[in-house]
Ligand SMILES: COc1ccc(C[C@H]2SC(=O)NC2=O)c(OC)c1
C-alpha cells in the first residue's frame with residue numbers, strides 16, 4: 483500500500499544520529515509521559531477501531547523495523563473516536579524494540595521503558611486522498627502506541643512471529659493475510675494518553691496525533707527474541723547487523739500538554 487512505499491529511509495541506520503534540521507521542532511516524538519502532569523479530559527471519546535482482516539497484505543523488512551501493511555484504498559479498516567475528528571485509515575503497523583528487555587519502547591511512562599512498543603499507523607482519509615499528503619499535514623496521521631511487556635505468550639502475535647524468519651533481511655517481503663490487528667490491542671482501550679507529535683523517523687514531520695494505551699499487552703520472552711533475530715542489513719551485505727534498539731531518543735515537550743482519557 484502507498485503508506486509504506488514512501489517509507490523511504492536512509493539505507494544505513496545513521497538516522498539514530500539525529501538529523502540536524504527538524505521541521506518546526508516544537509512537537510517532536512517520542513516523549514516521556516509524566517503521568518501526574520497529564521490532564522484528564524472528560525471530552526475524550528472512546529476509541530473506535532474497526533479493522534477488516536481481509537485488508538492485510540504483507541510483511542516487509544524495510545531495514546528499520548518490520549511492517550505489516552494493509553490495503554488503505556478503502557474505508558474497510560479505520561480508526562475514529564478518541565481525540566480524532568473524522569475517520570483515519572489503517573495503513574500499517576510495526577514495532578520498536580531493544581537488544582534486551584530493559585529498554586526498547588519509544589515512549590516512556592514516568593521515565594520507565596518497556597521492552598517494545600507497537601505502532602498502528604492511520605491517515606486521515608476524510609481530509610486527504612493520499613497517505614503522502616497526510617504525512618506532511620498537521621492532524622494528517624493518528625498512531626496508536628501499545629506497550630509490550632514480558633509475560634505470558636501472546637497467541638495472536640504468534641502468527642506474526644512465525645512469519646518473521648521469512649523477512650529476516652532488509653527489503654524482504656512475504657505475503658501475510660487475514661491478520662486482525664485488533665488482537666494486539668489491550669483489553670482496556672478506554673484508558674489512553676494523547677498528545678500532538680511527529681513521526682519518529684525521517685521525515686520527522688509533525689503530523690501525528692499520538693494515542694498511547696495505558697495498559698500494555700503481554701508477550702513472551704521467546705516471542706521478543708524472534709524480533710531480535712531480524713537484521714537491519716540486506717542479504718548481500720557482508721556484515722550482518724541485528725535489528726535491535728530501533729527506537730528514537732526522547733524529545734523535548736516544548737510546553738505541550740499530554741491529556742488522559744481517565745482520571
Ligand atoms: C514517510 O512516511 C513515514 C515515514 C516513517 C514512518 C515510521 C515512523 S512514524 C512512527 O510512528 N514510527 C516510525 O517508525 C511512517 O509511519 C507513519 C511514515
Ligand SMILES: [Zn+2]
Nearest residue numbers: 576578601682
Ligand atoms: Zn513507530
